[in-house]
Amino acid sequence: MxxxxxxxPSLMAAESAFRAEQRRKALRxxxxxxxxxxSFLLLWAGLVYGLKVPPFVAPSPxxxxxxxxxxxxxxxxxxxxxxxxxxSGFMLGNLSAILIATAFVYKKSLEEAFFPVIVIINTIPVxxxxxxxxxxxxxxxxxxxxxxxxxxxxxxxVNMVRGLQSVNPQAMELMRVLSASQREIFFKLRLPxxxxxxxxxxxxxxxxxxxxxxxxxxxxxxxGIGALIIQATYAFDSALLYAxxxxxxxxxxxxxxxxxxxxxxxxxxxxxxxx
Amino acid sequence: xxxxxxxSGIAASRGDTTWPAIACDDVxxxxxxxxxxxxxxxxxxxxxxxxxxxxxxxxxxCGKSTLLRVVADLIQPSSGMMRVFGGTPEEARTARALGxxxxxxxxxxxxNAIDNVSLPLEVGGGVKLGPNDPKPVDLLRLVGLSGWExxxxxxxxxxxxxxxxxARALLGGPKLLLMDEPFGALDEITRDRLNEELRRIWxxxxxxxxxxxxxxxEAAYLGEQVLVLSPNPGRVVECVxxxxxxxxDLSVRDTSHFVQLAAHLRGMLGRxxx
Ligand SMILES: Nc1ncnc2c1ncn2[C@@H]1O[C@H](COP(=O)(O)OP(=O)(O)O)[C@@H](O)[C@H]1O
Ligand SMILES: [Mg+2]
Numbered sequence: 001m002x003x004x005x006x007x008x009p010s011l012m013a014a015e016s017a018f019r020a021e022q023r024r025k026a027l028r029x030x031x032x033x034x035x036x037x038x039s040f041l042l043l044w045a046g047l048v049y050g051l052k053v054p055p056f057v058a059p060s061p062x063x064x065x066x067x068x069x070x071x072x073x074x075x076x077x078x079x080x081x082x083x084x085x086x087x088s089g090f091m092l093g094n095l096s097a098i099l100i101a102t103a104f105v106y107k108k109s110l111e112e113a114f115f116p117v118i119v120i121i122n123t124i125p126v127x128x129x130x131x132x133x134x135x136x137x138x139x140x141x142x143x144x145x146x147x148x149x150x151x152x153x154x155x156x157x158v159n160m161v162r163g164l165q166s167v168n169p170q171a172m173e174l175m176r177v178l179s180a181s182q183r184e185i186f187f188k189l190r191l192p193x194x195x196x197x198x199x200x201x202x203x204x205x206x207x208x209x210x211x212x213x214x215x216x217x218x219x220x221x222x223x224g225i226g227a228l229i230i231q232a233t234y235a236f237d238s239a240l241l242y243a244x245x246x247x248x249x250x251x252x253x254x255x256x257x258x259x260x261x262x263x264x265x266x267x268x269x270x271x272x273x274x275x
Numbered sequence: 276x277x278x279x280x281x282x283s284g285i286a287a288s289r290g291d292t293t294w295p296a297i298a299c300d301d302v303x304x305x306x307x308x309x310x311x312x313x314x315x316x317x318x319x320x321x322x323x324x325x326x327x328x329x330x331x332x333x334x335x336x337c338g339k340s341t342l343l344r345v346v347a348d349l350i351q352p353s354s355g356m357m358r359v360f361g362g363t364p365e366e367a368r369t370a371r372a373l374g375x376x377x378x379x380x381x382x383x384x385x386x387n388a389i390d391n392v393s394l395p396l397e398v399g400g401g402v403k404l405g406p407n408d409p410k411p412v413d414l415l416r417l418v419g420l421s422g423w424e425x426x427x428x429x430x431x432x433x434x435x436x437x438x439x440x441x442a443r444a445l446l447g448g449p450k451l452l453l454m455d456e457p458f459g460a461l462d463e464i465t466r467d468r469l470n471e472e473l474r475r476i477w478x479x480x481x482x483x484x485x486x487x488x489x490x491x492x493e494a495a496y497l498g499e500q501v502l503v504l505s506p507n508p509g510r511v512v513e514c515v516x517x518x519x520x521x522x523x524d525l526s527v528r529d530t531s532h533f534v535q536l537a538a539h540l541r542g543m544l545g546r547x548x549x
Contacts, residue, residue, distance in 0.1 A: 170379050177368060178395050
């Protein structure tokens with residue numbers, strides 16, 4: 001083992017060519033999106049200036065950038081409530097989905113009775129649910145949190161039920177041969193088995209919770225990204241509108257990346273199939 | 276061997292080792308579904324002595340897995356009597372006298388090899404290992420997986436996963452090992468290797484093994500007896516004594532006596548489809 005075999009020069013050449021090819025590909029993966037975004041911005045600016053689009057219809061990218069810079073404190077002030085609502089709604093919606101999924105898996109009759117109700121509620125579009133909840137819960141953060149929670153709830157419920165149920169039947173029999181209790185079967189088998197399913201739902205929920213909070217703020221709200229979008233639209237302040245939308249999307253992306261990171265850390269052990 | 280000393284089980288606690296490991300008496304199992312009644316096993320009778328090695332051979336659908344599930348207390352027979360070391364299958368299960376190896380290794384993908392082997396320590400009240408009992412790490416060595424303790428199932432080959440499953444089943448020194456086509460999904464070379472090692476493990480541990488297969492060669496090479504089952508409904512055709520040397524390796528399959536035994540078994544299977 002200690003004596004290295006003399007390397008075949010043609011093999012070494014092939015290897016270094018392969019390495020160079022890999023580097024080129026990695027570089028391309030970085031550069032291509034930058035080129036894409038750059039040309040999109042150029043096209044946007046070109047259209048706005050070339051077609052002489054008035055600023056109350058659409059702003060140039062430079063006007064948006066200037067607004068982002070000048071109004072950063074105000075934008076941030078409005079982002080905070082939206083963040084709180086989206087995050088609280090995310091927690092509330094997903095936690096209740098996880099608990100109800102667990103109840104469904106252990107009590108089939110509960111699922112048979114209540115799943116249809118949940119499906120019907122889920123078919124009501126968010127924009128229709130929002131006014132109902134505002135009437136019910138008033139003008140504070142509560143209706144926004146409720147909307148964000150409702151929007152997260154359904155995908156997580158469905159995925160979690162599937163994750164808890166789709167246990168390898170032979171692993172289940174093994175647990176029975178080992179005389180495992182229901183509690184042990186849940187914590188040692190069903191719950192870890194459901195994690196990949198849960199996280200794919202949580203990643204969806206991270207984006208939809210933000211949408212839920214914003215839609216909630218459209219109705220009778222004075223602060224938040226959603227309220228700012230409405231105000232900017234009525235004021236024909238297109239630069240502020242675009243800047244607000246960009247701030248909202250950045251938050252949404254950051255939330256998604258955070259969940260993805262937690263997923264990576266949690267599912268490290270589940271093997272490549274899980275991710 | 277340390278594993279053999281771990282075999283404190285039901286028979287010993289009763290102060291009686293004369294019970295057969297398995298006594299199956301006229302066991303019938305019927306499955307009733309909406310559309311039809313399936314008789315998976317009909318009046319199946321056989322016995323396995325403690326320390327014995329019985330292969331269950333038959334085409335798929337003849338009730339081999341069902342029979343194993345009855346022994347493991349996963350299903351109850353519709354009629355007839357199943358005794359395991361003189362007690363009920365339930366007593367054997369709760370006394371942790373049983374180890375089960377499935378066709379799909381049924382490892383938990385989020386646990387590494389050693390943690391998979393340790394699972395029986397964590398559930399169902401847990402096996403209590405004595406100071407002389409083999410630890411999970413010893414069992415991984417026994418199945419030839421030293422150095423792979425920290426590997427996750429997705430990093431192991433099919434044969435290695437099955438070895439982990441065998442190590443897990445051996446934890447706590449079960450008196451009876453139930454194996455349901457454990458090597459059925461492996462390539463022939465790996466399967467041959469594991470067959471040899473299973474014979475070695477059987478001789479070292481002295482545990483009783485009930486081994487399901489639909490391979491004539493595997494059944495005859497491994498078993499001290501081969502119980503042949505026929506399908507629709509599952510019935511015992513014959514229990515064939517395999518009078519090959521106890522300390523045999525794979526080359527025994529080239530002897531004329533083995534060839535005769537295999538031909539006899541294959542003949543029985545052939546007539547079933549006629
Ligand atoms: N849980 C079950 N419900 C209904 N039928 C079953 C069930 N388990 C097995 N069977 C039927 O019993 C017969 C024997 O099955 P099995 O024991 O799995 O056979 P083998 O393991 O020999 O292939 C088959 O016809 C199968 O369809
Ligand atoms: Mg089977």
